[in-house]
Amino acid sequence: MKLPRRFFQPLATGAPAPFRDLPVKLERMIHFVPPHNEKVRARVPDLAGTVDVVLGNLEDAVPADQKEAARAGFVTMAKATDFAATGTGLWTRINALNSPWILDDLFTLVAECGDKLDVVMVPKVEGPWDIHYIDQLLAQLEARHGVKKPILVHAILETAEGVANVDSIASASPRMHGMSLGPADLAASRGMKTTRVGGGHPDYRVIADPAGDAARASAQQDLWHYTIARMVDACMANGIKAFYGPFGDFSDSEACEVQFRNAFLMGCAGAWTLHPSQVAIAKRVFAPDPAEVAFAARIVAAMPDGTGAVMLDGKMQDDATWKQAKVIVDLAKLVAAKDPDLAKVYDLG
Ligand SMILES: CC(=O)SCCNC(=O)CCNC(=O)[C@H](O)C(C)(C)COP(=O)(O)OP(=O)(O)OC[C@H]1O[C@@H](n2cnc3c(N)ncnc32)[C@H](O)[C@@H]1OP(=O)(O)O
Ligand SMILES: CC(=O)C(=O)O
Ligand SMILES: [Mg+2]
Numbered sequence: 001m002k003l004p005r006r007f008f009q010p011l012a013t014g015a016p017a018p019f020r021d022l023p024v025k026l027e028r029m030i031h032f033v034p035p036h037n038e039k040v041r042a043r044v045p046d047l048a049g050t051v052d053v054v055l056g057n058l059e060d061a062v063p064a065d066q067k068e069a070a071r072a073g074f075v076t077m078a079k080a081t082d083f084a085a086t087g088t089g090l091w092t093r094i095n096a097l098n099s100p101w102i103l104d105d106l107f108t109l110v111a112e113c114g115d116k117l118d119v120v121m122v123p124k125v126e127g128p129w130d131i132h133y134i135d136q137l138l139a140q141l142e143a144r145h146g147v148k149k150p151i152l153v154h155a156i157l158e159t160a161e162g163v164a165n166v167d168s169i170a171s172a173s174p175r176m177h178g179m180s181l182g183p184a185d186l187a188a189s190r191g192m193k194t195t196r197v198g199g200g201h202p203d204y205r206v207i208a209d210p211a212g213d214a215a216r217a218s219a220q221q222d223l224w225h226y227t228i229a230r231m232v233d234a235c236m237a238n239g240i241k242a243f244y245g246p247f248g249d250f251s252d253s254e255a256c257e258v259q260f261r262n263a264f265l266m267g268c269a270g271a272w273t274l275h276p277s278q279v280a281i282a283k284r285v286f287a288p289d290p291a292e293v294a295f296a297a298r299i300v301a302a303m304p305d306g307t308g309a310v311m312l313d314g315k316m317q318d319d320a321t322w323k324q325a326k327v328i329v330d331l332a333k334l335v336a337a338k339d340p341d342l343a344k345v346y347d348l349g
Pocket of ligand 3: 060123158182184185
């Protein structure tokens with residue numbers, strides 16, 4: 001283990017110092033763009049103002065014979081738009097560490113657009129050693145290309161081994177931005193019997209005891225609850241952010257919304273959007289409910305220094321509920337700063 005005092009030292013001479021605290025950003029959705037697809041890429045300048053993060057995907061879903069086109073498309077896309085001006089993050093998902101493409105992904109992207117790249121998403125992270133490797137390599141590349149601010153790292157939690165090591169992945173480096181659940185690869189890695197990309201499964205249920213001839217009550221359970229809970233705890237314990245990943249059935253917006261909302265309530269900051277139809281869902285879900293914001297604002301106002309006990313509408317409030325309220329009010333302020341319509345609804349002054 002690295003000595004605490006060395007944790008925040010740059011890993012290469014000339015590389016920027018790691019952030020002490022993560023930049024505070026609204027990241028309700030990480031919108032996936034296939035950079036080898038010229039038609040979709042052409043939509044990115046307009047898209048940039050409407051999503052919180054644009055991610056150019058180089059990994060799965062890009063055919064092997066188009067990996068180079070995707071990489072080149074990402075560079076074109078990064079140079080063509082001033083993402084920072086619209087408050088939009090620019091991320092990429094690189095190929096896996098054991099693939100033949102990862103070195104060229106990082107060498108090309110940091111050289112060509114390292115100063116515009118906010119976050120590198122790393123797939124199939126198995127343990128802290130994967131993060132240490134990327135951390136060192138990014139530092140060397142940042143130093144070589146004079147990159148001014150550190151490029152952050154986001155891990156996908158999508159292997160059984162990764163879940164077993166989730167805490168040490170979250171604490172592996174000050175470069176860690178957060179983590180996303182990868183339900184498709186994770187299902188395969190665990191030997192789960194589903195072909196779905198995220199969401200529930202109708203056969204994963206509990207049933208009530210038999211009671212004579214009456215039909216036994218039965219309810220579907222959440223396949224992802226355990227993993228999301230572990231991911232959120234690992235992330236929040238280390239001051240980084242947790243995200244739900246993809247919801248693959250674009251035709252079922254209702255189920256997508258329920259999956260996103262469960263993740264939001266459990267502590268996730270956002271989710272992936274793979275199709276334009278999912279952007280509005282993420283915007284709806286990853287902003288707090290106005291009635292909840294109004295109640296939270298009353299709690300904060302009723303306990304100006306955050307201590308003591310008061311009653312509001314018959315409900316006891318104390319230091320702990322003040323902290324819950326603060327989570328909601330702080331998020332509402334972040335949303336309001338970007339969304340004038342919601343700013344009016346929240347009315348937080
Ligand atoms: C398990 C995992 O790893 S998940 C992450 C990997 N997967 C991805 O990144 C997939 C990202 N999404 C996509 O590539 C596309 O949405 C596809 C290929 C799945 C489907 O694309 P299409 O068949 O074109 O879908 P559809 O016809 O419904 O698209 C409607 C419009 O939205 C556009 N569109 C589709 N996806 C996107 C997107 N991600 N971003 C912006 N625009 C998009 C289409 O180009 C089309 O535009 P048009 O109306 O001008 O023709
Ligand atoms: C998100 C992802 O990569 C997966 O589900 O496998
Ligand atoms: Mg995957």
